[in-house]
Amino acid sequence: MEINLLAGSSPHIKSGESTQKIMRDVIIALLPATIAAVYFFEVQAAMLILVTVISCVASEYLWCRITKKKNTITDLSAVVTGMLLAFNLPPALPLWIAVIGGVFATIIVKQLFGGLGHNFVNPALAARAFLMASWPVQMTTWQTPGWDAVSSATPLAIMKYGSEAPGEMPGIWDMFIGNIGGCIGETSALALLIGAAYLVARKVITLELPLAYIGTVGFMTWMLDGESLFTGNFVYHIFAGGLILGAFFMATDYTTSPVTFTGRIIMGIGCGLLTSVIRLYGGYPEGVSYSILLMNLVVPMIDRYIIPKSFGGGAVKNA
Amino acid sequence: MICEVVYLVKAVKSFRGGIKPRHHKETAGLDTVRVPLPSKVLIPMLQHIGAPCTPMVKKGDRVLVGQKIGDSDKPVSAPVHSSVSGTVTDVRPFLYSSGVEVMAVEIKPDGLQEVHESVAPPVCSNRESMLRAVRESGIVGLGGAGFPTSIKLSPPPGKTVDILVVNGAECEPYITSDFREMMENPEGIIQGIRKVMEITGIPKAYIGIESNKQDAIDRISMYLKDANDIEIVSLPVRYPQGGEKQLIYAVTGRKVPAGKLPADAGVLVQNVTTVSFIAEYFKTGMPLIKKKITVDGGAVAKPMNVEALIGTPIREVFDFCGGFIDEPRKIIMGGPMMGVAQYSLENPVLKQTNALLAFNENEAEEPKESVCIRCGKCVAACPMNLLPLYINSNVVRGNFEETLKYHVNDCIECGCCSYVCPASRHLVQSMRIAKAELRKMAAKKQGGKN
Numbered sequence: 181m182e183i184n185l186l187a188g189s190s191p192h193i194k195s196g197e198s199t200q201k202i203m204r205d206v207i208i209a210l211l212p213a214t215i216a217a218v219y220f221f222e223v224q225a226a227m228l229i230l231v232t233v234i235s236c237v238a239s240e241y242l243w244c245r246i247t248k249k250k251n252t253i254t255d256l257s258a259v260v261t262g263m264l265l266a267f268n269l270p271p272a273l274p275l276w277i278a279v280i281g282g283v284f285a286t287i288i289v290k291q292l293f294g295g296l297g298h299n300f301v302n303p304a305l306a307a308r309a310f311l312m313a314s315w316p317v318q319m320t321t322w323q324t325p326g327w328d329a330v331s332s333a334t335p336l337a338i339m340k341y342g343s344e345a346p347g348e349m350p351g352i353w354d355m356f357i358g359n360i361g362g363c364i365g366e367t368s369a370l371a372l373l374i375g376a377a378y379l380v381a382r383k384v385i386t387l388e389l390p391l392a393y394i395g396t397v398g399f400m401t402w403m404l405d406g407e408s409l410f411t412g413n414f415v416y417h418i419f420a421g422g423l424i425l426g427a428f429f430m431a432t433d434y435t436t437s438p439v440t441f442t443g444r445i446i447m448g449i450g451c452g453l454l455t456s457v458i459r460l461y462g463g464y465p466e467g468v469s470y471s472i473l474l475m476n477l478v479v480p481m482i483d484r485y486i487i488p489k490s491f492g493g494g495a496v497k498n499a
Numbered sequence: 500m501i502c503e504v505v506y507l508v509k510a511v512k513s514f515r516g517g518i519k520p521r522h523h524k525e526t527a528g529l530d531t532v533r534v535p536l537p538s539k540v541l542i543p544m545l546q547h548i549g550a551p552c553t554p555m556v557k558k559g560d561r562v563l564v565g566q567k568i569g570d571s572d573k574p575v576s577a578p579v580h581s582s583v584s585g586t587v588t589d590v591r592p593f594l595y596s597s598g599v600e601v602m603a604v605e606i607k608p609d610g611l612q613e614v615h616e617s618v619a620p621p622v623c624s625n626r627e628s629m630l631r632a633v634r635e636s637g638i639v640g641l642g643g644a645g646f647p648t649s650i651k652l653s654p655p656p657g658k659t660v661d662i663l664v665v666n667g668a669e670c671e672p673y674i675t676s677d678f679r680e681m682m683e684n685p686e687g688i689i690q691g692i693r694k695v696m697e698i699t700g701i702p703k704a705y706i707g708i709e710s711n712k713q714d715a716i717d718r719i720s721m722y723l724k725d726a727n728d729i730e731i732v733s734l735p736v737r738y739p740q741g742g743e744k745q746l747i748y749a750v751t752g753r754k755v756p757a758g759k760l761p762a763d764a765g766v767l768v769q770n771v772t773t774v775s776f777i778a779e780y781f782k783t784g785m786p787l788i789k790k791k792i793t794v795d796g797g798a799v800a801k802p803m804n805v806e807a808l809i810g811t812p813i814r815e816v817f818d819f820c821g822g823f824i825d826e827p828r829k830i831i832m833g834g835p836m837m838g839v840a841q842y843s844l845e846n847p848v849l850k851q852t853n854a855l856l857a858f859n860e861n862e863a864e865e866p867k868e869s870v871c872i873r874c875g876k877c878v879a880a881c882p883m884n885l886l887p888l889y890i891n892s893n894v895v896r897g898n899f900e901e902t903l904k905y906h907v908n909d910c911i912e913c914g915c916c917s918y919v920c921p922a923s924r925h926l927v928q929s930m931r932i933a934k935a936e937l938r939k940m941a942a943k944k945q946g947g948k949n
Binding site: 183184197199202438483487492 | 596748759829831835839844866869870872873878882883884885889904909912914917925931
């Protein structure tokens with residue numbers, strides 16, 4: 181019997197995990213927030229999400245065609261980028277701006293630097309920053325959820341500017357479920373936390389980075405945002421803006437976060453400090469996107485210097 | 500059966516990382532069956548880590564069972580013996596899957612299985628003579644590494660070894676041959692442990708067994724009722740629990756310093772099958788000529804546990820298990836995590852062979868490598884706390900010296916990183932390349948100086 185045997189190097193079995201399966205899990209984890217977005221911001225949100233996803237996937241497809249590279253849209257990472265970008269847009273944003281955001285995220289931020297795994301900043305956040313710089317008015321026109329939408333400030337803006345900002349401070353419960361002004365995907369902490377729990381259960385993400393991030397923001401705002409030290413309303417700071425979305429879904433982006441436990445803690449604390457400083461002392465009411473983008477830039481350095489001791493490495497004490 | 504068995508469960512330290520692959524230990528309940536005398540045997544002169552042996556027989560010679568047919572005068576080596584009586588038909592080079600070529604003796608059995616006169620229980624008066632007997636038995640570490648046992652039992656001067664850890668973890672999927680040994684020969688294992696303790700003067704031994712092998716734990720504890728020099732430690736089920744450094748940590752709480760040996764942590768590790776062989780040898784004087792082997796995999800008609808003579812062509816072992824029901828695409832000697840894929844069914848059973856797996860097309864299929872998405876799963880899985888992704892990216896670029904920064908030489912090649920990688924990157928494989936390249940570079944430097 182003549183048989184043709186494979187003789188590769190071990191291991192000979194695999195976990196069955198794949199990039200596509202991970203991205204599919206992220207998409208599933210984003211669904212509760214998608215539903216919340218459509219519930220609160222209705223057709224506007226649905227259209228934004230649809231348009232950015234199509235924009236990202238189509239850009240990636242065309243890029244691969246034009247550059248004669250292997251088509252990579254099946255890894256689903258473009259869908260994730262599209263959803264995350266839409267989540268970071270205000271509900272009334274003209275759709276053509278959203279399309280430009282998708283193209284920018286995919287071509288400029290992701291593909292020009294080598295595609296999946298090589299972009300040095302989070303594509304969705306970089307695109308949001310680009311849109312903010314290009315169309316600041318449209319990108320900061322907020323409204324309350326629902327048919328009777330009226331223009332309103334985000335809770336963070338109300339906190340920051342007080343009576344100068346239109347609208348009233350919403351209650352904690354409205355903030356938790358997402359019945360507030362803001363970007364379409366960031367408002368419902370509840371929906372985002374359900375998705376985050378799914379990601380943790382599926383072992384797609386680990387908790388050290390998000391917890392370090394949220395913990396730092398909580399501590400800093402509790403310490404510094406009150407009349408006197410340690411009287412700040414940290415609960416509002418945690419649930420009012422994009423922190424939950426940023427901490428669980430954006431900062432944990434594989435490509436742009438450290439690979440070690442220690443590195444992730446450093447990134448989480450760094451993001452937390454920057455967000456707090458921007459929110460409390462900066463010109464913007466919100467600072468999650470810029471904090472994550474800034475920390476993205478430090479990730480290669482963190483990974484370069486945080487090389488753990490191997491098991492039994494360094495000085496070993498044995499009883 | 501009601502038996503009041505009390506075995507001690509120590510507080511076990513858990514190593515970091517590791518994976519939990521599917522066990523596939525369906526053969527655990529199957530008694531070991533002996534494979535009939537093969538049509539020929541091929542016995543390579545290197546079945547251990549160290550210097551190869553020189554053949555002591557030539558074509559046409561008649562050899563007997565247990566007769567020494569190869570030995571070396573180098574310190575790190577173990578002699579090889581004939582597993583059959585018959586005529587030497589050839590002494591020729593044999594190519595291992597690793598690319599190493601060694602001499603091998605091919606023997607055609609005459610069916611008589613006449614035992615050589617040298618086979619007699621060794622008479623030992625002191626430690627030195629016992630160690631010499633261990634060497635003469637041809638025994639090597641049967642857990643898979645194949646390091647000559649006589650060397651392991653002679654601790655380096657100046658180091659005090661006070662704990663013997665007996666490895667019954669058997670953490671690799673599919674393999675149940677150690678489990679069968681524990682079920683079928685518990686007394687032999689305990690006698691072997693006592694023998695090793697006698698030879699080395701170690702006062703205390705622990706047998707580490709994964710908690711999914713409760714039957715084996717119960718069985719061995721029945722023979723340990725009043726013993727306080729040997730204890731069983733039930734270990735969490737996680738690969739690579741049986742890795743030497745991980746096992747030592749779990750059982751004793753001691754860490755083997757990076758780049759050092761277990762003796763540096765005061766520990767000696769022996770596989771259960773190795774110690775039971777030692778007991779057997781001191782009783783009968785029959786050197787290592789046969790092995791318990793788990794035969795499994797989707798292409799095998801009747802997965803089972805067998806006992807085969809060393810040198811048996813693996814084709815004949817599979818034939819004994821009903822042959823193939825599916826076309827085999829990959830034949831693995833050892834477990835699926837660290838075993839060696841064989842290029843031919845004519846390759847022989849070796850001293851360290853504890854499993855033979857025949858994977859069908861489906862099982863052998865390897866997903867295509869894609870780009871690293873930096874998910875960090877390899878980092879989380881590495882039991883040695885390394886950063887496989889960065890070692891891989893440096894190897895891909897040919898920056899071998901850079902991998903030293905990432906402690907590549909501490910890699911135990913368990914394969915957890917490659918197992919978990921969603922991009923199917925060849926992580927552990929690239930570490931092997933880095934280690935080999937670094938060895939070459941070091942050898943060149945050495946050569947340059949001389």
